[in-house]
Amino acid sequence: MSSTAKFSSQTCTLPSLPELFDHNFLECLLPTTNGEEGFEWVNSSPDASVAGGSSELATLKAFKGLNVRSHKSLYRIDALLHDSWSEDPELTLRLIWNLRSIRDGKGEKELFYRAFGWLYEHHPRTAISNLQMVVAPVCQTSRGQSVPHGYWKDLLNILALVTCDEILDFHSRPGNFLRTYTPKNTFSLTKDALEDQTCRQRTKKQHRHHSRLVGKLAISEYRALYIGVARLFAERLRKDIQALDQLRSLDPNSEREQYRAIQQTISLAGKWAPTPGGSHDRVTNISTAICQLLFSTNENAGSDAIGPLPSIAPHPIPGDASNCTIYRSYYQRWILKPLRETLACPEPLMSANRWNEIQYSRVPSLCMARNREHFVLHDPEGFHLHLAQVQSKKRKFSATSFLPHELVAEAAEVQKAWDAAREEEYPKVAAFKRSIADQQLDDNAVRWWHLTSRLDWTSSFPNAIAVYALSESPVSLPEYDKTNVNPIFPSIALSLVLAYLTQPPFDSGFITLSETPTFVRLEGMRESVCLSDLVNDVLSLKVGGNPDLQAVFSRVLLPLAKEHNVPNKDMIKRVYIFSNMHFDHAAGIVTGPWWLNTTSETDRASRWEEIYSDSIVKAFEKAGYDVPEIVFWNMTGERTLRETVEDDLGRKGVRIMSGFSKEMMRSFWDEAQENGRQERLLKFIKDGDAVGVEGSDDEEEWMSLNVMPLEGMRKALFKTSYDGLVVLD
Structure with missing residues (x-):
């Protein structure tokens, strides 16, 4: 569809919005009620944690339960958030932002939208006041850069979903804002009839959109x-345009440092700002509102005013359709276009067939993954040169948005394409397809190296080892579905990541969980090894059967440490179990199908405590080693019949995490952020009363109980990047 067609069919006007120019708009539209004036909430400091009896904290339950599996369970999401908010509003707010955070959280975009929809419906002041925390650069990278939890497009997606009444349920039908659906029954129409029908439908749809707005x-x-x-968009665009004006007055050669310093202050708001007539603007007319803020003179002009920028007229312009179109075209030509050119956005260059002008070091990671084959086809020399420069560390590379399991799935998919090319009938076609696959495998290997080396820069973390613990040995990898991830992908990926980071003599390897657990070393994995080769090596391993978790410690870990005379300070401190099984299955406490098991929860907990205390703890203490912490990581997706969310408060010495983000794993490692032992106020529920145990005889008993899941949640949610979140209602 051409831009002219978009503009001609869209009613781009807005009703009068006097609050648009008032920076106190939230208080004007949603004033504080009498009940909220004295509103107080529990301040969930990282030094406080409360647990009662054997019941699980609602916040901890929500932290574990809100994962990739819960996307489509509307009742479950509402129930978890409601109970968690009733218990601790501030911690729940951090939990919601943790769902979105690419850097410090789970990176579950759609689940965050759904949770934000719940927050907007029940606590609108809190939801709206914290919108800026989606795009504020509050997360710190290992290189000291400041990046946001999400990206600017999140704001537009949320607004569009609320406008279309889909924020609470965008999975209920095949066609919605996030997933457009095109009927395929138009084949019987002629081209002219189809164009006419499309034009009439578009006009009616835009009228419906405007009436709804x-x-x-x-x-x-x-x-x-x-x-x-x-x-938020207008304020950021105003600052970016001012920075751009400063750049134009500088010489990038003679004033290089100053030029680069100002260039780095320009945000990505210009890239993701709504394009007039674009998908977000068609349902919200948000471009018109941004234009009014940037260009219109208003009675609130002053230090708090966003605009006006130098505009097409020094006097107020009526907000009719004709003038709104002028505003919007000016905004696109003089605001969006120069900002996107400065940001080196690849999409305009791709559309204009100017492939050799693309700066690959500025291409975002997701865009690189989706268009890698196009880059190879249209600019093979430039793309190959980029990969070579990345491998030689002459160029930076962006892979932040990728999770380890996504790279594993991609490597397997490209390897299948390479293998299929051998069956090609025509040799030249086969050679061409293999050359494309080779470059794709090289690109995949570079991104895998970047991911692992980036995690390797973590300043301090306990020695850890992975246990690869699937219920059965897979013959090959299944088809990858990003909306329904099979547990095998994150299990393989995280086992490889941890094998890369583990220190000698446990380096480059992990333990397989089976009837006879073994330590497997992958030779050369720190060298330039293709990721698909590593995946094939893992697939050849034997796992499953009747697993013997006790043997992992007594027959594998301890003998290996004794063989190499590993001192206690260098001994493994944490054992990560990546599995698709219930913990009791992995520990060998329960055999056979879960739904046929009749053993009581108390008996299973007692059996595990017996294994843990009598076998694992005694064996390590006898050998002079500290007992490693056990982290059972829930890898279950929707393909499994039963969700493996373990009530870990009943399993001594075990804690659980859910979600696939590499940063969730890093939250356990980043011990350097905690200088020494923090002063903690621990509350111990005993005989119905809360008793302070700091420095008392009860402290050791409390610490011996199952506070590790709470500690894991605390480390994930009390990062400084969440400190700006505030609860208002």
């Missing part, structure tokens, strides 16, 4: 959300 803007909560998103 006008109705939504009459609702105070929606109007506050709408204005909040518009002001």
